[in-house]
Amino acid sequence: MKSYILSIFASKKGEIESLNGIRAIAILMVMANHLWVFEQRIMGEMPRWLSWFVENQTTIVDVFFVLGGFLNYGGVLQSYKRENSFPFSKFVVNRSLRILPAYYAALAFSYHYFYKQGQKLKYIQNPSRDLLWLINKGQKALDYVWADGIFLSNFFPRVLDVGWYISLEQQIYFLMVVLGPFFLFSKTKKTRVIILSILYIIPFLSRCYLYSKGQMNADALFWTQNRFDSMIAGMLLAEYVDYKPVGESLGKLKYYLIGIIAISFILISYSFGWKHFIRLTLANNFYNIALALIIYLAIQKEGIFKTILALPIFRPLSRITFTVYLWNIPLMGIATKWALEGEKIVTLSVLPKLYLICFGFTILASWPIFLLIEQPFIWWKEKSKVLENKNQTETA
Template sequence: MKDYFFSVFKTNPLEMKGLNGIRGIAFFMVIYTHMFRPYKYFGFHEPNVWIENFLNNGSLCMDAFFVLSGYLIGGQLLKEKIKTNSINYGNFITKRVLRIFPPYYIFLTFQFIIIYNLSKFATDELVKTESLQLLKRVVWDYAYMSDYFAGIMIHGWSLSVEEKFYILLPILLFLILKLKQKNQILFSLSILVILPTIFRLIQFLQISPENLSFWTYSVTFYYPFHSRMDGLFLGVLVAAIQIYYPEKIDKFLKDRNSIYFVLLSLVTLLSIMFFTSEDRPDLFTCVFRFLFASLAWSIILIKTLDEKSWTAKVLSVPIFSPVAKLSYCAYIIHLLCLGFLSKKFIGYHKIHYYEIIIWTIPIGVIILGYAYLYYLMTEKPFLALRNRLLNKK
């Protein structure tokens, strides 16, 4: 019983601690970006384009999440294939379904019930009408298609992207791993990394500048799976290089100059955050931003594999471990929590930018507290069930 409640706070020896740090930082980037965006409608004292870009572009966290997912899931499947000469798709599906589905579908159904009751019992006719419209869209959330069709869970698009990846990856690896040469396997994965950039460029060239708005950018470039899979497959490619050519990774990590690649990656991420705008999307933002950000996160990920490096030491701070474990549940519930926490601690009115910055960690920690309770109710029981089922096999 004690383990049930406190295992999330214990560091597992098998954890890749540096990855916890990346995931933890990405979580707080989600918080400050989604905290910031509603305040654009209230306005800011002393408006500053660079600061607004920085706060808005915390969305680069999604590239980090995608690279991590690709690296971890791809690495597991590749190692299993090498070890057993096969991939147990039943086990893979069991692992994914029992971890991902319960928190997602329970929260989605909770939203559905609230909206359904509003459509039936709200006294305001406008609320009733809008609720009925939302109910028509919930099917896209249940089908994990909200990256292509708007659902009721605004942030569910990224979960839809990852779900498609989980379905597609085993099939693609089954085909790719039929290739005999290691370099052929890596080349095939590289094509999957490059394809989304080609898709985005083709789409960009078909849109006239006057029609290129934030909404167009979001639904055409930012949300869809085919446009965002480069980060996921880049993570798989990194895992494949580590597995098939470990000496190349070791050589990179032992090279003193590798720290400059990390610094270049940080400069790349910060440059994108300060100097590009999703509100005013251009060629770089629509076509190349996701690939550059994913490459930067990938280099940082690789550097964390050297536990003696400063990169790994900073990102392996123990506090990141529970944050990483709770990040999935926290992501699912964070917008609901931000709705009342922002109002309580900041208020909905014209504010200063620093108010977003200073409240990011406190509000993020409170959301993690709620996520812990949600984790105990919706994720932990099914993780225990998953472990029992897999151990029986």
């Protein structure tokens, strides 16, 4: 029992520790942005640089797109090398065990919460305009719960606010399973890279087209055709690492040059307002290229990115990242009541207390949720993998 409870602190064989740091920092930034947005109505005057930084974390979720593309696509490439075929059943089963139980549990909770709240709000006499808006928003989301259920919520009103990310990711992986063996994985590396490069450009062209029609906005960035380039960036990185595996040191000059380019690209992507042409079209490309470069530096055998991101302190939060992502909004909503008790406005001096209490409670509460819902399926998946490797060894 003790080992099960403390499993989030344990290292795993073959794990790239530095990627734990990337996941942990990314989820903290996601939480920072969510909390900032939801408390904006009572937020006092804040330093411009702070507002600029936190509000730009809207796009931090692309870290998970790039990482997912890199790791999942890279795993498929390795399977093709060993077996010369696409591992259909293994890919679907592993993906389902990792995502579906946790996702549907969070969706069921969100549906129940929205439904109960909607029933209560209907009986309030003379509701304010804000309350009417909230009632209508909740009802629309409940009417489209079927979209949450079949992973199309990035195109419709959502019961689970964060479900758009899972929907988009599942759509791309579904296409990978259905179409990948025919138009991608059976090709040579050069052809695959060309195909992926063409696919990478499509979301940019789609964003430009919508912008020319006056239809490109922040909401449109949830749509699959406008956002899947981040996953393609991770896949292209996997192709490069497969072609040139991580080995000797890059050398200080090349290493720091890549790091400077990555940081510069992130700053460029943050430098334009949400109505600017570049922000709504090209900034996403600057950002996901930067993330791919940071991941590449993080997986090197040495260097400052690896040194910092591989620190064990990031491991437990990395383990429960998916749980935190699914539950952070309702959990931080609960913690906010404690953090802001007696406060009418969030000032700069109140902000650290708000974040510390909300972050601390959310992470601690996500731990048992992870152990109850996700960990049993993860262990089942890992046990099956161990047995499979044992059978392959015995056969060999």
